[in-house]
Amino acid sequence: MKEKPKTVGGQAVIEGVMMKGVNTVVAVKRKDGNISIKSLKDKSWGIWEKIPLIRGFFVLLHAMITGMQALSYSAKMSGEEDEELTTKDMVIAILIAVVVATLGFGVLPVYATKPFNITSEFWFAFIEGFIRAFLVVAYIWGISFMKDIKRVFQYHGAEHKSVYTYENGEPLEEKYAKKYTTLHPRCGTSFLIITVFASIVVFAITGGLGFNSMLEKVLSRIILLPLVAGLAYEFQRITAKIINTKIGKVLAYPGMMLQKITTKEPDSEQLKIGLISLQYALKEDFEGEVVLDKAGNEIEFDSANTEVFST
Template structure:
């Protein structure tokens, strides 16, 4: 029997939630109201995901690949797309995302800051970091008004409530999960804002090596992005470990504040789906794909209740 993990995590997808526990599982609401649940292939990348600083970039890349698989499945099952993404499609999508992130996160802030002719490398990196933060927040805020994104943000809240329930050793049922916050210190949203702060430190140091021309700064921002991601990853892990202390709460505050945009209070059905995904992610015997007809707590017409599913998985 596999040991249940101390921590679990996940990602909101289209009309569903992906969870990573013993298995990586995605649960998605179909057009007929039933829930499709499927394991996602998620093999470890070995030692490269365990080396401090270095691991941050590769954990992020690994998560992107798994996330794209889950998003492709959710889009197909929920009826948003007619076909799953091919491997070629996903490679192109991931490369495109990396290019956009590099241009928007690395290059554009340099071009905006350079005309100010700031001599201090730390001050340049600081102003550049503020611009980078403003771009990230503006983008997230803008997309939060989209109807489909609002639902994804609700599922994001369901994911966090489910994780909190598990981490507090309570039954994975809506009655217990409802009371928890939609904010979580290990969230990817927090990682974004931590990355902004990490970039100020890393890029200020790189400026000290004499990389001061516009092109040198742009190239250094692109080359050093994996290091920035690594520093941010280690900082977030550290913060999550001390989250119950006063200093931990202070360090986590910016990321948790940004999550108030990217997470919304889920309805009961969405919370059920998040919990269901986590239950199957914790079931070492589950492998494959099934369809579950699961009720909301007030819906007496459903075939399988939340409690019954929980009992099945505990057998």
């Protein structure tokens, strides 16, 4: 028997929530009002996710791959797409995301800082980090006005409320979950802003070591992004452990404030889906796919054509 995890987590998807507990599952609201639930392939990467500093990058990459599976399934079940992505499609999508993130997060701020003619490597890294933070916040704030993104952010809030309910040892029911905040210290949104601060430290050091030309700055930003992600991951783990202390609250504050954009208060149905996703993620014997009707009863599922039949 698998031991129940001390902590759980997940992410919001299109009209649903992915949760990782004993298993990794995604629950999605269908157009007919029923809820489709599927267990995802999500094997541990072993030692690569256990070595300090290095593990942060691999945990992030692992999460991207699993998240892509969940997004593909949710798009199909919610009616946004006709087919799930193939493995080839997912690889291409992840590569594009990595390239865009590297150029936008790593390279663009360097060129945006260059016109200031800053000679101090520390202040160059600081202004560069400020620009990087501005770009991240501006992008998130901009997309938050999109109708579909607003709903994803509500499901993000439902995910956090569900996680808090489990972590506090309460039954996974709406009456217990709704009282919790939508802000959580282990959130990926917080990871983004922590990564910005980590980049200032790392790139100030590389500048001090003599990597001062524009080419050297750009290459160091690309090559050292995994290290920056690793440092941010370790810092977030420490912060989450001491979140109830004064220093923990101070350290977590920037990320928690950014979550005020990326999480919204979920409605009753969205919270229900978040809780259902977590319930199935904690089922040791759950595999494959099921559909719940509006009353919460499992009904037969034909994976070939996604039709459901009363049992």
